[in-house]
Amino acid sequence: MDFRFEDIGPAEVKRRISAVEPLTESVRDLVDAVIRTEVDDTALDDARRQIDDIVARLRTEEKPGGFGVPFTRDLVGMPWGNAATGVRNAIAPPLRPVTHAGVSTAEVTLGAAYEGPGGHVHGGVLALLLDQLVGECASSGTSMPHFTGTLTVRYVRPTKLGQVSLRAEVTGTQDRKAFVSGEIHDSEGVTAEVEAIMIRPKEFAGRDEVMAAIAEATARD
Numbered sequence: 001m002d003f004r005f006e007d008i009g010p011a012e013v014k015r016r017i018s019a020v021e022p023l024t025e026s027v028r029d030l031v032d033a034v035i036r037t038e039v040d041d042t043a044l045d046d047a048r049r050q051i052d053d054i055v056a057r058l059r060t061e062e063k064p065g066g067f068g069v070p071f072t073r074d075l076v077g078m079p080w081g082n083a084a085t086g087v088r089n090a091i092a093p094p095l096r097p098v099t100h101a102g103v104s105t106a107e108v109t110l111g112a113a114y115e116g117p118g119g120h121v122h123g124g125v126l127a128l129l130l131d132q133l134v135g136e137c138a139s140s141g142t143s144m145p146h147f148t149g150t151l152t153v154r155y156v157r158p159t160k161l162g163q164v165s166l167r168a169e170v171t172g173t174q175d176r177k178a179f180v181s182g183e184i185h186d187s188e189g190v191t192a193e194v195e196a197i198m199i200r201p202k203e204f205a206g207r208d209e210v211m212a213a214i215a216e217a218t219a220r221d
């Protein structure tokens, strides 16, 4: 796994986020509008033309591949393309987990773009959000970055589109493994439960200091 560093501090991170995040929000709104619009075919075609124009302008300068996860000089990660949390990713709902005393929580609104069964959230989207949350929980809660080894989701009942809350907690550790339990609930109670085995990859061994600093910066962020 490659580490890429950028010699920037918090003010520059803030500036970059505030420059791009409104665009991400507009694109998120666009995705929702395309799903729900009832305008006629001519209006749809006109919209497509204008959007193709904008895409061509954005592509005049672009990175190859994904955005990656560059780190600042203070070891704050910038996972801005992340599918669940990315500030540049309109597909991300976005999830904004907060970890305090080993417990990670988040609230998120899942609209039309996250539909599976009619009026309800797609199970894969719930798994995505839980995967991210248990990842951040294991990493911040144990002060070491962990990857998901096994993720088991039990869908208790359908989750209505709308606002949901997520919670995860490290329940134990064993060598390089951390065990995390969590859940998603809506206003009527729990809709999905998760059990995860999170693993600190062998390849991180011997880099404990930098890994701990990354986990600490992630928790603080």
Ligand SMILES: CCCCCCCC/C=C\CCCCCCCC(=O)SCCNC(=O)CCNC(=O)[C@H](O)C(C)(C)COP(=O)(O)OP(=O)(O)OC[C@H]1O[C@@H](n2cnc3c(N)ncnc32)[C@H](O)[C@@H]1OP(=O)(O)O
Residues within 6 Å of the ligand: 001, 002, 003, 004, 069, 077, 131, 132, 133, 135, 136, 139, 140, 145, 146, 147, 148, 149, 150, 175, 176, 177, 197, 199, 200, 201, 202, 203, 214, 215, 218
């Ligand atoms: C630029 C670098 C940045 C890094 C730092 C970032 C820090 C930021 C902080 C916080 C951000 C949090 C971001 C969360 C993101 C969301 C979470 C994800 O989506 S993660 C992606 C999905 N997951 C994968 O892609 C894993 C793919 N699999 C692997 O990489 C390996 O298989 C891995 C690491 C899971 C295990 O590989 P081994 O070589 O280290 O482990 P072995 O030595 O074989 O096993 C160790 C122990 O673990 C068990 N184990 C191995 N694999 C297991 C598995 N899949 N499930 C359960 N147990 C497993 C084994 O049985 C063994 O247990 P026994 O010691 O014998 O008791």
